[in-house]
Amino acid sequence: MALNVLSIDSMVQSVEEDVIAWRRHLHQHPEVSFQERETAQFVYDRLSTFPHLQLTRPTPTSVVARLSGARPGKTLALRADMDALPIYEENDVPYCSQKEGVMHACGHDGHTAMLLGAAKVLAERQADIAGDILFVFQHAEELLPGGAAELVEQGVLDGVDAVVGQHLWQPLETQRIGIRAGELMASPDTFYITILGRGGHAAQPHLNVDPIAIGAQVVTNLQHVASRLKDPLHPFVLSVTKFIGGTADNVIPGSVELCGTVRTFREELRDDAAAWMERIVRGITEAHGASYTFRYDKGYRPVINDEQLTAFVQDALVEAFGADMVTSTAPTMGGEDFSAYQTVAPGIFFFTGIQNEEKGVMFPHHHPRFDIDEDALRVGVKAFLAIALRFAATA
DSSP states (O other), X not given: OOOOHHHHHHHHHHHHHHHHHHHHHHHHSOOBTTOOHHHHHHHHXXXXXXXXXXXXXXXXXXXXXXXXXXXXXXXXXXEEEOOBBSOOOOOOSTTOOSSTTOBOOSSHHHHHHHHHHHHHHHHTTGGGOEEEEEEEEEOOXXXXXXXXXXXXXXXXXXXXXXXXXXXXXXXXXTTOEXXXXXXXXXXXXXXXXXXXXXXXXTTOGGGSBOHHHHHHHHHHHHHHIIIIISOTTSOEEEEEEEEEOOSSTTXXXXXXXXXXXXXXXXXXXXXXXXXXXXXXXXXXXHHTTOEXXXXXXXXXXXXXXXXXXXXXXXXXXXXXXXXXXXXEOOOBSOOOGGGGGGGTSOEEEEEEXXXXXXXXXXXXXTOTTOOOOTHHHHHHHHHHHHHHHHHHHHO
């Protein structure tokens, strides 16, 4: 069924002012992961004013709305995350965060507002919908174990035939959408290493076991995991991001702590990497008379977009926006807990551009001056509507 693009544009226009206002309210009142109580209540209150929606609260800080269409069909889930980050905002805008040390520095305020806009439009057109549409307002994307896994455990996606999410994306210009079948986002794992030496006076290194010198060798040799141990055809990142040790210039400390991240798209590489890393740490510390502790914590699974669903969504987006605006995006080594939904239903996650240098929107995600080009909100609402209406028409 061909989409009526002019009609969809009119639908988007009807909620555009609301979506911008909702986004600015959420930006002013951010809440970090697992604490989104006021945010969830705001979403619940807005949804309560829309017709034909059945609302539930699967967790204290999440909201799910179900729209049952006038005719039977399949079930589509649309997802938005709602949590903010523990960052001090440095923007000077009328809608700046009013909560010190917390800000929406990743676009989740926009995600929530866009899905609210789509829910309002679709709820008012319930008679034209076949099947069910779930609007999933998820908590805690930014913090393990992640809100998506909790909602899956609560059975939110039971009976869902497809799940779709989008992320406002700074590397992409406003008005453009990036989509990709297969590998899109990596698994973000974390490792912790403690090297236990023997501290003492720096003037007598022969009487000590220097964990700093040993730790430096560990950092260097861990790079061999990426360059020499794993298949070079498989994307992989290993970064040591913390090296903590020492208190004075004339004291060799008794221990140091290292921390970092491993990113990959392949599940088997996660286990291999942990084993390879510990073998390196064990060998170096034993060679120098030290000991160690090693912990490898698995983060979210990689986001792997379903091939068939991606083709369906891409067709809907091309029809709505034109082929020039829908581009093939490269995979990123960032992580996303949307992957939890993909374990129970075919899923696709795509990127909606927000970059606009003329408006000063150029700072990356998680930066204290991160912001979005609010023209992207219109694009995001239209994308949700185009996908949902095409899905309902084919259900």
